[in-house]
Amino acid sequence: MSDVYERLARHLDNLPAGFPATDTGVELRILKRLFTPQEAEVALGLTMMLESLPAIAERINMDEATLAPLLESMSKKGLIIKSSKAGEDNYMAAQFVVGIWEYQVNDLNKELIKDFNEYVPYLMKDLIKLKTQQLRVIPVSQSVSAEMQVMAYEEGEKIIKSQSKIVVAPCICRKEHKMVGEGCDKPMENCLVFAGGAYLYESRGIGRSITQEEALKILNEGFEAGLVLQPGNSQKPLNICLCCGCCCQILKNMKTLDKPARYVNSSYYAVVDAENCTACGVCEERCQMDAVTIDEVAAIDRDRCIGCGLCVPTCEYEAIRLVEKEETEKWVPPQNIVETYINIAQERGKL
Ligand code: SF4
């Protein structure tokens, strides 16, 4: 039988978001840093469906008394997902991203970060070109005009106001960059997680529970700092990420493409009114996607503009505005996160 880490890598690669093999074996080094061989065997027995201890014990042929503490410690380490409802615990597999990696935010070390960054290009290579992304881009509310038809699922404030449970967690992308002397000084505590995701984060000791008002304040601080709003890619998102183009592994890798706007799930783009533009350069500084160039006036490369709206309200001369894409080009997110991951699995040929 092949090595348990090779089997676990294949198992994770068969989950919707994937875990592709490399020619260097870095993905196996990462798994060895995170899982003991016994934990790897247990993880191999979990699926994307929540299951009880007896059901898992039977499948992996392990007695319940041995398995119970293992499942408990693995869920605390963020290697699997535990759900507790009405006094009953159930467990399921966690994907590598978004999932196992993000749950390590309080357990990072330089060796793990080094391996992760070596692995990111392999991980992102196919993921960032899928039709359905794990995150989508919505415009900051300050850039939205009365004429625009913005859906409720595209408004950060409305998404927050519909939540009864919100946790804010540290941003792993900025944290891991900072720990190796890179990245930026933009706010660190602003990953907003909702509903079941929020309980999961809280149970792992990642992040703290906040009110809707605090979450709205974080949204506004993100706007001030020039962070792109990226909710989970469904009409009922379980999170909103506030991302910078220098640390966010999605935006950073999207930026390396010639035409990132083709792959980002967004319904807007910005245009410049050349007559009003003074070439002051503020929009160029605000843009996280290098979509703006300044010559005599500002020019926006539509193939790079992801419609985040960060450049719009900070133009003192009202020379830049957000417009809606044609109906056929607009992004309508899947109804819920289950549909999102079914789509991703189909697009990766795993269903
Ligand atoms: S996706 Fe964005 S907010 Fe989330 S961890 Fe990365 S940079 Fe931070």
Ligand code: SF4
């Ligand atoms: S911020 Fe406004 S005025 Fe300044 S360069 Fe951009 S579009 Fe022109």
Ligand code: SF4
């Ligand atoms: S030009 Fe840049 S900042 Fe403005 S909407 Fe496009 S991507 Fe966002």
